[in-house]
Amino acid sequence: MNYLCPQISLMDFKIIAEDKNSNARTGIISTSHGEIQTPIFMPVGTVGSVKGIHQNTLENDIKAQIILGNTYHLYLRPGVEVLEKAGGLHKFMSWKKPILTDSGGYQVFSLAERRKLTNEGAKFQSHIDGSEHLFTPENVIDIQRVIGSDIMMALDECTPYPCDYEYAKKSLALTNLWLDRGIEHYKNTKPKYGNSQAYFPIVQGSVFTDLRKESAEKIAKLNCDGNAIGGLSVGEPTEMMYEMLEVVNSILPKQKPRYLMGVGTPANILEGIALGTDMFDCVMPTRNGRNGMLFTSNGIINIKNEKWKFDFSQIAQNANSFVDEIYTKAYLRHLFISGEMLGPQIASIHNLSFYLWLVNEARNKIKEGNFTAWKEQMVKNVSQRI
RNA sequence: GUGGAUGUAGCUCAGCUGGUUAGAGCAUCAGAUUGUGGUUCUGAGGGUCGUGGGUUCGAGCCCCAUCUUCCACC
Numbered sequence: 001m002n003y004l005c006p007q008i009s010l011m012d013f014k015i016i017a018e019d020k021n022s023n024a025r026t027g028i029i030s031t032s033h034g035e036i037q038t039p040i041f042m043p044v045g046t047v048g049s050v051k052g053i054h055q056n057t058l059e060n061d062i063k064a065q066i067i068l069g070n071t072y073h074l075y076l077r078p079g080v081e082v083l084e085k086a087g088g089l090h091k092f093m094s095w096k097k098p099i100l101t102d103s104g105g106y107q108v109f110s111l112a113e114r115r116k117l118t119n120e121g122a123k124f125q126s127h128i129d130g131s132e133h134l135f136t137p138e139n140v141i142d143i144q145r146v147i148g149s150d151i152m153m154a155l156d157e158c159t160p161y162p163c164d165y166e167y168a169k170k171s172l173a174l175t176n177l178w179l180d181r182g183i184e185h186y187k188n189t190k191p192k193y194g195n196s197q198a199y200f201p202i203v204q205g206s207v208f209t210d211l212r213k214e215s216a217e218k219i220a221k222l223n224c225d226g227n228a229i230g231g232l233s234v235g236e237p238t239e240m241m242y243e244m245l246e247v248v249n250s251i252l253p254k255q256k257p258r259y260l261m262g263v264g265t266p267a268n269i270l271e272g273i274a275l276g277t278d279m280f281d282c283v284m285p286t287r288n289g290r291n292g293m294l295f296t297s298n299g300i301i302n303i304k305n306e307k308w309k310f311d312f313s314q315i316a317q318n319a320n321s322f323v324d325e326i327y328t329k330a331y332l333r334h335l336f337i338s339g340e341m342l343g344p345q346i347a348s349i350h351n352l353s354f355y356l357w358l359v360n361e362a363r364n365k366i367k368e369g370n371f372t373a374w375k376e377q378m379v380k381n382v383s384q385r386i
Numbered sequence: 387g388u389g390g391a392u393g394u395a396g397c398u399c400a401g402c403u404g405g406u407u408a409g410a411g412c413a414u415c416a417g418a419u420u421g422u423g424g425u426u427c428u429g430a431g432g433g434u435c436g437u438g439g440g441u442u443c444g445a446g447c448c449c450c451a452u453c454u455u456c457c458a459c460c
Contacts (some may be wrong), residue, residue, distance in 0.1 A: 033443045046422050068421075106421045127423095158421075202421090229408050250439095262421040283422040306415070344424060 011150070011198040013038075013257050023276030026363040028154070029226075029257055031150040032195040033098040036065045038257060038278040039362050041269065042100060042207035042354045044286060046070040048093045051286055052345040053352070055094050061321055062109045062352045063360075065306030066150070068281050071143050072111070072135075076126050079148045086150030088193045094253035095212040100281070102297050103140045104220070105156045105202075106230075106268065108165050117157065119177060137182035141189060148193045153228065156202040161235040168206035172215055175204045182220060200259060203248050206231060207240050216251035226257040226279070233263045242271055242274065249276040256327040266295055266358055266382040270375045272289060280359075284349030290344035292336045295347060299384040301329075310334045315346075317326065338346025358382075 015027040029036040043058065045067045049060055058064045069089055078092075086092035089099055108115055108122045115124040137155045144152040155237050156175045159168050184198045187296030201219045219227055229248050232241045242302030245260065259279035260375050261271050264368045269280050285295060289320040294301040296316045301308075319325045323346045335343030358378075365371040 044422060049423060051422075070421080073422090100421095102421045110421090111423090153421080157423095228421085230421065237418095251421090259421095264420050268420075282420050282422055287422055287424080289420060290422095290453070294421085302416085304416090339425095341424080348424095373457095 002246045006381075010196040013255065014046060014227065014287075015255065017367045019274075019366050020369065020373040022274040022375075023279070024069070024273045024362070024366050024371050024375075026144060026366040027257070027278065029278075030347060031098045032197075033150050034065070036098060037360075037363055039269075039273045039359050040279055041359045042066050042068050042281040043067045043352050044281055045093075048089055050348075050352070051290065052341070053332035056113065057349060058095075058352075059097065061350060063356050064097070064352065067095065067099055069099055069101045069147060069204075070107060071101050071140055071147065071153075071282055074147060074347050075104065075133075075143050076128055080143055080384055084146050084192075088146070090148055090193075098150040099147075100151040101144050101147050102154060103144070103155045104152040106158045108135060109158050112374075116171075117174060119174070120384075121155070121178070137178040138185040141182060141185050143248070145192055146190055148189075148191065148195060148266050149197065150195060150225065151198045151200055153185075154199065154201045155173045156204055157347055158228055158231050158234065159204060159206045161207070163206045163254060165206075165211075167173070168204075168208055168211055171206075172204050172211050175196060175202070176215070176218060179219075179222075183224075183313075183363075189368050199226060200226045200228045200262070202228040202230040203252070204231045205244075207236050207244060207246070207316050212244050212247050213251060220251050220253055223253065224256070226259060227252045228259040229277075230261045234262065234294070235336060240267070240273065241268070245275045245277065249382065266355070267379045268363065269358065270379050270382075273359075274372065274375055278376075285355050286348045289347035289351040292343070292347065293351075294347055295351050295382065296386070297354070299386040300383055301386050303329060303332050304336050305333075305341075315350055315352070320357040321350055323349045324353075 012030040016023040022270060027038045029038060043064050048069055050067060083092060090096060090295055108124045109266055111127040115122055121134050123134045125132055135155055140155045141152060155178050158173045159171050190267050191197045201224055202216045203219055205215045229245060232244060249258055258276060258280040260277045262282055263272060263280055264282050272280060292302055292304040294303055297318050308329040313329060314324055315327055315329055315332060316324040327346055332343060332346055365374045
């Protein structure tokens with residue numbers, strides 16, 4: 001009766017191995033744009049571009065298996081007309097692998113000028129030109145149909161932190177109302193370009209266990225192709241995020257991929273995997289990379305620091321990317337200090353390569369059966385500052 | 387040589403009629419960044435106010451000398 005999504009989308013998820021000492025698992029998501037090995041990190045390409053990175057670098061060097069686009073941004077620019085005439089985002093940006101699009105709910109709350117939430121949807125003003133727009137659970141699906149993303153996200157309200165219980169409860173009720181309408185509209189619409197398009201609902205409920213449970217239980221019953229956890233890593237203590245994740249993952253169906261939205265640091269991702277999460281996205285490797293922060297298996301480097309001025313060693317000892325081997329710390333620092341655009345590009349390639357390496361290692365360790373011990377050590381390593 | 391202007395943080399400059407701990411931008415150094423702000427945010431260090439005298443309760447500011455740099459005129 002609630003078995004809605006798989007019949008329509010044809011997306012498949014197969015678990016290959018499970019860790020004995022944690023809830024970590026590794027598997028494969030199949031889409032019509034190819035397979036995704038989980039756990040996976042998805043580079044963020046908000047406006048149809050992973051900032052500073054060519055698509056061929058993304059595919060061949062970084063080995064990204066799926067990237068993100070954003071409905072809010074793409075709807076404002078270039079707009080649905082361009083995207084439709086281009087034949088969808090895949091063609092428009094020359095990316096053949098899967099794309100997941102966020103619905104824009106988060107952006108309405110973080111970027112838009114004046115916003116007003118009603119049962120109908122979210123009315124907001126563009127951060128670009130101030131023009132007024134309305135997102136509804138239905139039209140964000142229509143826009144994502146035009147984009148042609150392999151995974152579409154439901155419109156939700158991302159609650160801020162801190163957030164009082166009453167607000168969180170009301171907010172969840174609105175997100176749930178929007179979700180029911182979204183599911184209905186999803187059933188009644190079709191992909192435009194022949195590829196399968198899954199629809200992921202989003203668990204909310206702030207940091208309140210009962211609200212999170214209520215939200216996860218509702219969503220579990222929908223039996224969609226995958227399920228997302230939103231409203232975390234918005235300022236709450238990390239431990240609280242893990243607690244919520246544990247509660248939610250114990251309820252969301254095991255045989256469906258679980259997507260923790262917007263997370264996070266390398267340590268966050270490793271802990272998230274241990275708690276049974278399969279998909280992650282975060283701007284951190286690219287945004288922080290653009291500002292000179294490098295993530296490595298030995299810890300975090302601020303490449304702008306003076307101590308690297310005469311350090312002619314390669315960027316990272318455990319090279320996960322060609323940039324690690326051919327460039328030195330001193331040179332990369334010089335590029336940043338000089339404001340050269342090659343600096344942020346190299347740092348972004350390095351960071352994304354490291355993130356993709358990290359989840360690949362996690363997959364290997366889960367298959368080999370020694371994930372937990374490896375994870376414990378790695379969390380310590382990646383969290384220290386060099 | 388004469389006349390005029392100028393000198394304050396690494397750089398470019400504010401600094402009122404003489405009044406408390408001399409400021410800004412850039413640069414430097416460091417921090418932040420979690421469903422994207424590449425140009426964002428925060429903090430820190432850095433000064434014998436050209437030099438030497440003087441006036442004054444008190445001088446970056448007034449007076450004298452001297453040096454620097456620039457301009458004009460002989």
